[in-house]
Amino acid sequence: MIHLPDDEILPLSMEHNFWTWSAQGKVNPIPVKSARGVYFWDVNDKRYLDLNSMTMCVNIGHGDERVIQAIVDQARELPFAGPGMATRPRALLGKKLAEILPAGLTRYLYTLGGADANENAIKLARGYTGKFKVLSRYRSYHGATFGAISATGDPRRVAWEPTVMPGVVHFLDPYRYRSTFHRTNPGISEDEFCQDYLNHLEEIIQYEGPQTIAAILVESVTGTNGVIVPPAGYLPGVRRLCDKYGIVMICDEVMSGFGRTGEWFAVNHWDVRPDILTMAKGLTSGYAPLGAVAMKPEIADAFKDRVYEGGLTYNGHPISLAAAVATIEVMQQDHLVEKARATGQVMADMLAELVERHPSVGEVRSIGLFGIIELVRDRKTREPLAPYNGSSPEMAAYKKYLLDHGVYQSVHWHTALLLPPLIITPEQLAEGFAVIDKALDITDQAVK
Secondary structure, eight states, rough: OOOOOOHHHEHHHHHHHHOOHHHHHGOOOOEEEEEEETEEEEOOHHHHHHHHHHHOOOTTTOOHHHHHHHHHHHHOOOOOTTTTTTHHHHHHHHHHHHHOTTOOOOOOEEESSSSHHHHHOOOOOOOOSSSEEEEEETTTOOOSSHHHHHHHOOOOGGGOSSOOOEEEEEEEEOOOGGGGGGOOOOOOOHHHHHHHHHHHHHHHHHHOOGEEEEEEEEEEEEEEEOOOOOOOHHHHHHHHHHHHHHHHEEEETTTTTTTTSSSSGGGGTOOOOOSHHHHHHHHEEEEEEEEEEEHHHHHHHHSSSSSSOOOOOTTTTHHHHHHHHHHHHHHHHTTTTHHHHOOOOOOHHHHHHHHHOOTEEEEEEEEESSSEEEEETTTTEEEEEOTTTTTOOHHHHHHHHHOOOOOOOOOOEEEEEEETTOOOHHHHHHHHHHHHHHHHHHHTTOOO
């Protein structure tokens, strides 16, 4: 590899790259040079505490030599094989996934990432049922490819409308803090709150005609659009509705899977078994690109005698599969699911303390090491500190303070997400929260 001096990384990157999710004239990337554990360093040797696992994916932490070695070994033995070929890592990964996934999800289709995992899940559901509509939620994000963005509910979809995949119908998330149905009755019980949103979904099913609906696609825990943890009865209720009306239940665990919530998969918290479960991100901890669709055998068997029309050149790439096998082994050896559960309680306590100290913190939510701070101008009215699908000077100043002080956190509209690597210690969390505490002094000044 040609040596490139550190001081040329940023200017050359800016000269030749087109940046995603960005206005090209406003791009200001961090020139990252190296990463290890829960930290990464820029070209000036400034250290950042990574509270976002880069893009919510580096669950085992940066630079784990066991996964790196597995990638190197696979590259030497067999760097590529066609997607229709059987390979050692393909055989091993299927065995590993069967160990950790909910019972009954025993057939796996490998993809490049989460977006095409969700697109293939929709294709499978349509082919299996012979129906075409897909129901998903308004606060969902399922990926940026055209099919996945069609299923997405959030404003990233609107930029590309008219979307190319017909038959998508959106419904409301069970978002208690901003519940559409309970603005005048916020004290409603958890059971009643849950049932109202299940009733809403069933009404949509009836309006659309269950005979036309192939699948209901949901993030088990809504991710970037709020870390919305569903009430206890919600996912079991969705499962019952799918069974009642002959609809495939697809759970998107691209962000919430692989220990993020303190379970291997978030559905385990509620003992729910979807018909299809999609995954990516933590599957390889971002060390190599890979997604997967896990399905029950009946869905796979629907294509026993007919061709499944789908696939890409790099599906089942040996290097990515080897990285996934090694990642799962690291998580098992180091008990990272259990660690996330325990450290997640520490994080929940730290989040609760922020509510007590900062009037701009309207609510905090978390499950395992999957958390969010929701910032408001007024706790009584719950006016957000930035508009829907927008930012504000206060949120920009909050983020700048964090970066200036070596903390990397994802800021989305009026919220700040917390998804650190699962290896993070309570002491490292406290290091990050000390900076967040100071940054919140800035947002407190906007409180009415």
